[in-house]
Amino acid sequence: MQQTIDRAGDLAGGARLISIVIPSYNHAQYIEACLDSVYFQDYLNLEIIIVDDCSQDGSGEVIEKWLEGVGTHTASYLSNYNEETGELVRTTHKRYDRQRSISFLRNEKNLGSTRTYNRGFREATGEYCSFVVSDDICHPQMLSTLAKPLDEDRADFVYSDMFIIDDAYRVLKEFRLPDYDFEKSFCNWYLCGVATLYRRSLHLDFGYYDETAMADDHECYLRFAMNGARFLHIPRILYSVRSHENRQEGLHSTTRFNALLDHSKSLVQKARRWRKENS
Template sequence: MDRVSVVVPAYNQARYLPMCLDSIWFQDYPDVEIVVVDDGSTDGTRQVLDRYVEDVERERASYASYYDAAQGVVKRTWHPRFPPRGRRLARLEHQANQGLGAALNSGFGAATGEACTFLAADDTLLPSMVSELMRALTQSEADFAYADMHIVDDAGRILRRFSLPDYSFEACFCRWYLCGVCKLYWRRLHAEHGYYDPKRVSQDHEMYLRFAMGGARFVHVGKVLANVRIHDRDRKVDNHSPEKESRQIADSIELVRMAREFVARARATRGVP
């Protein structure tokens, strides 16, 4: 069974981090590694991680398991809240904030799984995400699998479904961009094509464009397998600020232009109009 590594870059998202980590820990896939990169947070993220590690080791939960007729009571069965097998949690820490690209590269550099992905510290996965995308990778012999998402607000309420197209280079890279929030790919792609570019705002888009231009095979799973959080506009959250979003859109448009030029060159080489 191939191990799956999930990198979690965390910068001042202590409020959401435990829910994010739970959504990875409680995947129904049997071998998952979580690599958390605290990118110089100043909001107590370190303390939240300390508490999370303690909870993994000690926290217990219970459920009503049977009715004891002789005593007239319902008995409860106690068990560790966190499944003890098939999970590994690694922690990395940047002393100062270095940005998302640097945090991702630190995390993927430490990952040991054959397949990998990353998840923002304020987003969550549905329980079957890893197993369904691993199945898609192996059954289709693809290099990269991606699925649809729900967009949720700060309270976790669903705002809309974010559906992605079935894969073609034109649909996913030339018309707009492949939104790689809910994805899983073989880690060897990094050995072949490099890591995330810290200079880019759309680090994932640019990385996956390099994968595609290098011949990686993509497959789409048309199911919602992750929740992507959009913060309320009256809250000051750096990674969703209007200024950053504007730069991200400009960056994505530039990458779309690069993709179209790549297609044009490829068609010219093959003599296709």
């Protein structure tokens, strides 16, 4: 099933189109805040692709309600005091007032996170792309900040620092990543984070996320790096990652997370072998 609304043009204000894939699975209590954080980016030309993987907690219905609100919700503010009548005048405006391309896809059966990412990316049309996990929050200037070095052809893949937050939006940790270096970012450990933006041509040239890989982003970005993609770190906090310390959902169940760490260990070893062979 696919639903599309609010189709924007290919170019807004001269800005290259960015495609953001938002995979959704059992994050009903978080998904609206995530969607708002992407929708209200200060970047002009944005394609939002939401893919729900057969959520069992009503996430799909929450997303449908959000989509309806994009077309209908209003907000108001006090804008004038009429001294003659003593009236306080309010101005009403559309709550969602940006031109956005928004697509909502619902998997017919549960595909798992990686295949769900890939379904979204195969629908993407933007020059730049990334995915945002459906319980995370993008800070308002994230995309405009990460797009700038791509526009200037200083990089093919850009990443930034992030907060780790809890359900009350308290900052548990400020996560500062190293400036890019293959050894620091892939040979020591995987240290490119999740606040990313990159050229969609990297997928077209080197493939999508490996659907057999537990650490799918780690594997994919290592593959990009080994094929010559230029990485750049932006030393700014532009994203908030939701803490999963007290939850056992999906990938964050103990068994699956341990399997993910084991796969990342093997990828670190692969990076070390590659560096040695190519030094």
